[in-house]
Amino acid sequence: MTEQQIRKRARGIDRAFDILDHLRDVKTSQRPAEIAQALGAPTSTVYDLIGTLVDHGMLEVTDAHGSVFLGRRVYFLGLAYRDYFDLTRQAAGMLDEITASTKETSQFCMLDGNKYTVALQREGSRPFRISADVGERTAIPWTASGRLLLGHLSDQEIRDLIPAEDFILPDGRQMDFDAYIAEIRRAHDERFFSFDSIVDTFTHCFAAPVYDQSGICSATLCIVAPKDDARKNYDLYKNVLQSAGDKLSKTA
Amino acid sequence: MTEQQIRKRARGIDRAFDILDHLRDVKTSQRPAEIAQALGAPTSTVYDLIGTLVDHGMLEVTDAHGSVFLGRRVYFLGLAYRDYFDLTRQAAGMLDEITASTKETSQFCMLDGNKYTVALQREGSRPFRISADVGERTAIPWTASGRLLLGHLSDQEIRDLIPAEDFILPDGRQMDFDAYIAEIRRAHDERFFSFDSIVDTFTHCFAAPVYDQSGICSATLCIVAPKDDARKNYDLYKNVLQSAGDKLSKTA
DNA sequence: ATTTTTATTCCGCTATAACGGAACATATGC
């Protein structure tokens, strides 16, 4: 076989998306036979694929002749795409504002499974070595955000979620679970949490929640500042973060 | 094999949508390995599928670790879904209004390949036998809408689109192509066309364009009225249709 | 640095999805 591999059969998945794209192009519902013709694809295959696409809700039958158009599910997927990138774009703007007004490093953080990750970061005017890089996965209990992001879970759910070793601090000390839970509850009530960093000795971390439409804290905005800056500007930084978090929140 | 067929392999298409749905659920980008674990699906398969989904633009790589989230294309598909059903819903409302104010039968019509079809219909107070039922495919030149819907095409494109036999009227007479083109150009300029029905002897058909965002007449609103009603209310019907068409049009 | 774990790529086997074509159903023309 040569570089130009000759394939006699197309993958179902490729043809499936061809069907979806085609319907998008023509902007109308069409019958299976029409679609098959338009794509130059084998009829029996197209019938089969349309069947499974309908089962998946990616297509909907629109009339008694069996015409199909794009289905509800593609719409919901589209919404998810938009929400994700809207949030990312808006969050990036917020970080710009926060860092512009405070000169401190700001971050947009989320959970990634049972770990904490920095999704976006804007470095302050005096960038120092931040504990975690963007995309790095960190133990949730080591972070200020890790108090806010679990606020909607029960004690047991929190215990189940976090691996036991994540309660052991970088310096080897064991965290107290009950004290951690108490901090989570307090952070949830106050819509804010801050503490001297656990992973280094010279920074203070501020975190404010971003809520999704169901009121769950789905992300946080953070400021990482040298301890003395943090002390001097505590109220300012807290207010800046909270109002930015409110702006990104979807709650009505 | 029994009723409960045991399958050892899943279809790629099914797993592909599982991946999309999963990302919608978690609302974050994830790495292939995570997704495979979350779905309990074979790793090698998930890697392969994610590759093709990325090729299709259904997924996008969001960071240097290879994390993926829903891609641009799902968004565009979602938009197409929304536009289609928005237009359908709004058009149905318009037909209600038109028929309420005129008592005549109103229709929402589109092209379906190289044929004309009635997509929606609201029957007037004295329903008579309409030439074409909803969903029926009719020769484009036989219809009033068939003047408006081709307004964006060149003479040659029109000639290529319409099968020769569609220029033969139901009574066997041959239509003159140049005269037909002239009517199309005039209808396009006037944003309106009406004539005594070709397919029956007692109705007059009115048609006004609905434009999509690129200014192409993608649909029409029509009134099918008995000839004498049509004569008496010509200006009223024309105005009602045109303003309704303007409301549905996407042009800025 | 070295080991251990986890993530990714590679590759060969085989269950089966895609396909062609026949059979059947439905619409269209005569």
Add this chain to the structure above:
DNA sequence: GCATATGTTCCGTTATAGCGGAATAAAAAT
């Protein structure tokens, strides 16, 4: 009405997609 064309379903064959498992690479732990 019958004939012709077109749309849909059914079914057997076979190219190959999905899979398991090995090999390799990258991270994490020691």
